[in-house]
Amino acid sequence: MSLQITRRASLFGVAALGALAVARPAFASAPASDRDAVLAMAGDFRVRFDFRETAAFVPDYTPLEPKLSGGYESVRVVEDRGDFIMLQHLLVVEHEGETFVIKHWRQDWTYEPRNVLVYARANRWDTRALAPAERAGAWSQTVWQTDDSPRYGAVGRWAHENGARVWTSEPTLRPLARRDAIRHPPYNRYQAINRHAITPFGWVHEQDNAKLGERDGRTVTVVHEDGINTYTRFDDYPVASADSYWSATQTYWAGVRAAWDAAIARDNGVWVEEEPDNGAVTGPTLMGLATRIHEGAAETAAALAEARATIETATRV
Secondary structure, eight states: HHHHHHHHHHHTTOOOOOOOOOOTTOOOOOHHHHHHHHHTEEEEEEEEEEEEEEEESSTTTTOOEEEEEEEEEEEEEEEOOSSSSEEEEEEEEEETTEEEEEEEEEEEEEEEEEEEEEEEETTEEEEEOHHHHTTTTTTEEEOOOOOOOTEEEEEEEEEETTTTEEEOOOEEEOOOOOHTTTOOOOEEEEEEEEEEEEETTTTEEEEEEEEEEETTTTEEEEEEEEEEEEEEEEOOHHHHHHHHHHHHHHHHHHHHHHHHHHHHHHTEEEOOEEEETTTETHHHHHHHHHHHHHTTTHHHHHHHHHHHHEEEEEEHH
């Protein structure tokens, strides 16, 4: 049942709550207006996901019908060092009278980063150094999958103009989302521009996606897609269940993050095999261990030892 729920949750593309909140330092070097915008993405939300393929660029492809989904999500600050903010998402799913919490995606924000982890090609992420002009006034956003394996990274700047607070990324390569990967489509990655905008009711994540593939030895754009993920503040769902999950598993997930960081530092990036249902081949093991900890069926130390071994094996080419 837990695997089925995890797969169902992946359709939402959402996530949720971390119980650990770190106080904001007074000495932060990052602009307060930018930090406030990032921190405004924390809270409890009803979420709606709307993806629409708009225009085909090859003659034998017909754009898909719009894909709509949604759920409940809470987002909390796990770490705040002034110029670095980590937001952890967990998904809250109610199914047949039971409540399930699934750790989902995480976003790390770094002010004026020296480098950023970017998606390079199938199964490979590289650490890209930034020139001083790229870093000045910029924030990187690094997005991680359910098991804390990498998804994509990008650099952009917050703009506070005409009453709107909007972060816009550079064009960024991204691996396929589950909604596409499980269909084995004629494209294998996205070239995306991401925007995060704070609204009076929450926030939105807007995506301009060019879906890319190869034909006759060259890269082609198969179709364009518009995506908008809407987060509306709402707490009439079992928010406390997310707190309980995170309280039980946060030490384990901190160790998992450290293991991924070590693998990335070792190889100036990381190689890990992508998998359509789970994002990476490490997903079922790492997520399953967290579930066992939450259910009281495994001790954190033993689970973390298995997780470290899993990451070590999966990232050795």
